[in-house]
Amino acid sequence: MSPGCCCGLEDWREWLDVLTGETPWLGHDPSPRIEHADKLIRLWADGGEEATRAPSARPIEIPVRDLVGILNSGRDAMHGFLSLAKQWATCHVPCLAMDLATKLDEDLAISAPLPSDFRRHILRLSTEVEP
Numbered sequence: 001m002s003p004g005c006c007c008g009l010e011d012w013r014e015w016l017d018v019l020t021g022e023t024p025w026l027g028h029d030p031s032p033r034i035e036h037a038d039k040l041i042r043l044w045a046d047g048g049e050e051a052t053r054a055p056s057a058r059p060i061e062i063p064v065r066d067l068v069g070i071l072n073s074g075r076d077a078m079h080g081f082l083s084l085a086k087q088w089a090t091c092h093v094p095c096l097a098m099d100l101a102t103k104l105d106e107d108l109a110i111s112a113p114l115p116s117d118f119r120r121h122i123l124r125l126s127t128e129v130e131p
Contacts (some may be wrong), residue, residue, distance in 0.1 A: 005029065012078075013109050015071055019064065039064045078110045 007027035014024035018034065018041060026032040035042040042059035062070070082105055089097035105111050 007032075009078075010108055011046055012071070012074060015067070016115065018067060033061065041067065075110065078108055082108075 005027050007025060011024065017024060018036075021036055023036070026034065030046040032046065035044065041062045041064060043062060044059045045057055047091045062131045082101060085104055086097055086101040087099045093100070
């Protein structure tokens with residue numbers, strides 16, 4: 001699935017709101033969209049509000065309980081990126097390494113604590129029994 005414009009990695013925390021039934025902005029053309037269906041999220045590559053035609057493909061289906069792990073995995077990957085960026089900067093521009101790492105962390109909101117309601121949803125999803 002190709003990302004739409006105006007939706008980037010810096011917006012990853014907006015996906016936390018999907019757990020509470022919200023729909024994050026996924027960008028313009030090709031107008032991706034999210035559909036909430038009980039305990040399932042359908043991610044459509046196109047066919048959103050600004051679409052000029054019907055969806056052209058089947059959606060990616062994500063069980064809501066899997067979204068927590070997906071978001072944590074993404075956050076872990078960004079922590080790894082941050083560490084590598086700091087190592088690279090230490091070798092190439094040592095006087096700016098800390099500033100670069102701090103700015104990347106701030107702009108991508110990597111190390112900021114997750115909201116307390118996210119932890120509450122993790123607990124609720126982990127105690128739900130699958131049918």
